[in-house]
Amino acid sequence: MSSNHPLKKNVYNKTGLPELGLRNYWYPVLASLRLRKGRPKSVKVLGEEVVLFRNKNKIYALNDQCAHRGARLSEGSCLYPDSDTLTCPYHGWTYSGETGQCVAKLMEGPGITIPNEAKVKTYPVREHLGVIWLFVGDMEAVPLQEDLPECLANTDEWHTISTWRTYHCNWRPLNDNLCYDLHAPFLHRNSPELIFQPIFPFASRVKTIPLKDAKGLGYRALGGITESDYPGLGHFPPPKEAFWRRLKPLGRGQELDPQSSQATKRYGIKYRHMSLLPTVTLVGRPSGDYFMCRWVTPIDSETTLFYSFNAFRRHSTIKTFFDRLSWILWQSWTHDLIFSDQDKRVVEKVRSDREQLSLSDAGVIAWRKFIVDNSRRPNDENLHQNLNT
Ligand code: FES
Numbered sequence: 001m002s003s004n005h006p007l008k009k010n011v012y013n014k015t016g017l018p019e020l021g022l023r024n025y026w027y028p029v030l031a032s033l034r035l036r037k038g039r040p041k042s043v044k045v046l047g048e049e050v051v052l053f054r055n056k057n058k059i060y061a062l063n064d065q066c067a068h069r070g071a072r073l074s075e076g077s078c079l080y081p082d083s084d085t086l087t088c089p090y091h092g093w094t095y096s097g098e099t100g101q102c103v104a105k106l107m108e109g110p111g112i113t114i115p116n117e118a119k120v121k122t123y124p125v126r127e128h129l130g131v132i133w134l135f136v137g138d139m140e141a142v143p144l145q146e147d148l149p150e151c152l153a154n155t156d157e158w159h160t161i162s163t164w165r166t167y168h169c170n171w172r173p174l175n176d177n178l179c180y181d182l183h184a185p186f187l188h189r190n191s192p193e194l195i196f197q198p199i200f201p202f203a204s205r206v207k208t209i210p211l212k213d214a215k216g217l218g219y220r221a222l223g224g225i226t227e228s229d230y231p232g233l234g235h236f237p238p239p240k241e242a243f244w245r246r247l248k249p250l251g252r253g254q255e256l257d258p259q260s261s262q263a264t265k266r267y268g269i270k271y272r273h274m275s276l277l278p279t280v281t282l283v284g285r286p287s288g289d290y291f292m293c294r295w296v297t298p299i300d301s302e303t304t305l306f307y308s309f310n311a312f313r314r315h316s317t318i319k320t321f322f323d324r325l326s327w328i329l330w331q332s333w334t335h336d337l338i339f340s341d342q343d344k345r346v347v348e349k350v351r352s353d354r355e356q357l358s359l360s361d362a363g364v365i366a367w368r369k370f371i372v373d374n375s376r377r378p379n380d381e382n383l384h385q386n387l388n389t
Pocket residue numbers: 066067068069070071088089090091092093
């Protein structure tokens with residue numbers, strides 16, 4: 001991106017939210033099935049080029065730039081599959097997946113001395129829920145479990161289905177879109193997914209509450225209306241709505257009632273909608289048996305990976321079967337495709353060089369501030385100075 005590109009001067013520069021994402025967290029980067037044994041694959045995360053490769057049963061992640069003359073290691077090969085190494089395609093420097101150290105320069109013979117500097121950076125990498133996770137940062141990796149919400153960490157209690165999409169925008173507009181942003185009653189009101197669900201009221205006030213573990217925010221919408229007259233314009237909603245908006249169904253899209261919802265009474269879940277560090281959104285149901293978990297992985301300043309996990313609480317084999325069937329027959333296209341596309345079309349074209357935050361942005365403002373105040377950035381001493389300017 002050139003230095004006079006409008007995104008360089010965008011409003012986010014004032015917020016302290018880094019353009020390339022929050023370092024020192026785990027991120028989902030690739031579906032496990034896309035990494036075949038002995039076939040290295042390049043991924044980009046938070047602007048860093050990484051090569052992933054799988055040898056025997058283990059996965060390794062190295063910086064994708066050969067220390068010799070900079071060829072792409074992802075174009076190389078696992079010539080010695082029993083040795084957990086990756087060989088550069090250009091002159092055969094061969095790297096240990098474990099340490100990143102060059103262990104052989106194939107064109108120079110076996111007897112040479114290899115200096116310590118002949119190495120590439122390694123990244124902590126894990127495989128979990130059929131997804132490859134990478135820790136990108138400047139500190140020793142925390143255990144993956146520490147960054148996962150309970151519905152992704154506890155596989156005895158939950159089963160998941162995951163999908164991914166690439167968004168052609170910076171991670172920050174997508175992150176704003178997923179936290180408690182009051183766009184659903186407008187943008188999604190005619191989405192086919194909501195045929196059996198009531199639409200949220202508008203003009204509600206959003207209360208944000210830090211979660212107990214200080215890893216995120218819970219949202220509660222207070223009040224709101226479902227219709228009104230706007231002087232000089234007319235009625236909202238307008239007469240030409242999708243017919244199902246007139247059905248006024250009752251159902252899932254309600255705030256959790258602490259007195260009566262099963263989610264609160266049985267499982268202690270207090271909020272239907274939560275944001276968690278680094279860039280995770282959870283939207284649940286009053287039953288407490290389902291969460292839609294969206295994870296935003298910055299690729300570079302203009303591209304973002306959107307990983308979506310549908311997490312279902314395990315009850316019985318038959319319930320698991322029907323959960324998965326209902327996702328395949330209904331949610332996969334009504335939500336993960338059509339509903340999400342309504343967001344995607346708007347978010348990818350957002351210009352962030354000017355913005356006027358308003359009443360409906362209370363959730364966005366709170367979540368941006370929470371990230372800046374609480375995210376794990378051990379090496380950034382200027383963080384709070386930036387915020388105050
Ligand atoms: S550039 Fe990789 S071995 Fe020469």
